[in-house]
């Protein structure tokens with residue numbers, strides 16, 4: 317089955333053709349990052365307008381690159397929740413139009429389910445159950461994935477998302493947007509022990525990143541340029557990574573599940589991958605994470621998640637709604 321994926325929930329217009337839920341025939345991503353960078357964050361109205369301009373071009377390119385035509389597509393998977401409403405509407409409207417015109421099955425996919433399924437594209441042999449740490453610009457969730465579409469949220473952030481902490485702290489350090497990749501790059505040449513930033517420890521398996529963001533802002537105001545920016549970036553990143561790895565390992569201990577997966581933009585972080593791999597190796601736990609391009613927003617992960625839904629007969633009608641905010645359930 318060839319599934320056309322469409323993803324427009326935030327600032328990436330993306331479309332992809334995935335065969336059999338694992339074989340990526342094409343994956344086109346048009347990023348709006350440069351457009352939003354000068355505002356230091358995503359401007360929803362600009363994002364929607366850009367999606368309108370790009371969506372048909374990107375879908376056509378995905379189909380062309382796959383070496384097929386729209387008539388060779390078997391089904392459509394589209395992100396319909398959660399995300400910026402105006403942005404989601406563009407992708408969902410395109411999906412409905414193609415579905416209605418060609419009589420194709422269509423399914424709405426939860427964006428976080430897509431981030432989880434990026435792991436099946438990286439490792440098609442991944443077995444259930446596993447614990448998935450989803451760390452993106454809008455979410456930080458520890459999810460127990462029991463089976464296809466069977467999720468249990470073990471913990472989540474009580475304030476900022478991990479990606480938000482990267483972006484806001486980078487802004488405080490006078491770095492560009494989005495901050496995650498910039499901090500990651502600088503941290504490679506810095507001393508992670510130069511400054512000891514606080515690591516929030518909450519009861520249970522929840523996260524909190526607002527404290528570290530405030531600590532970075534305060535430190536930078538008081539000690540601007542005292543330390544190389546690389547040391548500051550490395551120290552900040554080490555603190556965030558510590559919190560993510562420690563809580564994930566606490567979830568492993570609590571559930572007894574010895575398989576861990578990562579997803580979302582922050583899963584592209586080299587410090588996080590290294591520390592998580594070290595801990596998993598030490599404890600004999602299997603770790604899977606997608607390549608960086610499949611960590612950040614992309615339509616291949618949506619096509620993969622949609623494929624498994626459609627296989628189980630889960631199909632949406634033309635009344636498919638868009639939803640701005642909805643936790644992952646199932």
Ligand code: KG4
Nearest residue numbers: 452453454479494496497581582585612613
């Ligand atoms: O998953 P994603 O592309 O979009 C959302 O669903 O939010 O995640 C974007 C987030 C941004 O906050 C960005 O700074 C962060 O992922 N990010 C990174 C890295 N690459 C992207 N954070 C840390 N290290 C990276 N290498």
Ligand code: ZN
Nearest residue numbers: 452580612613
């Ligand atoms: Zn995302």
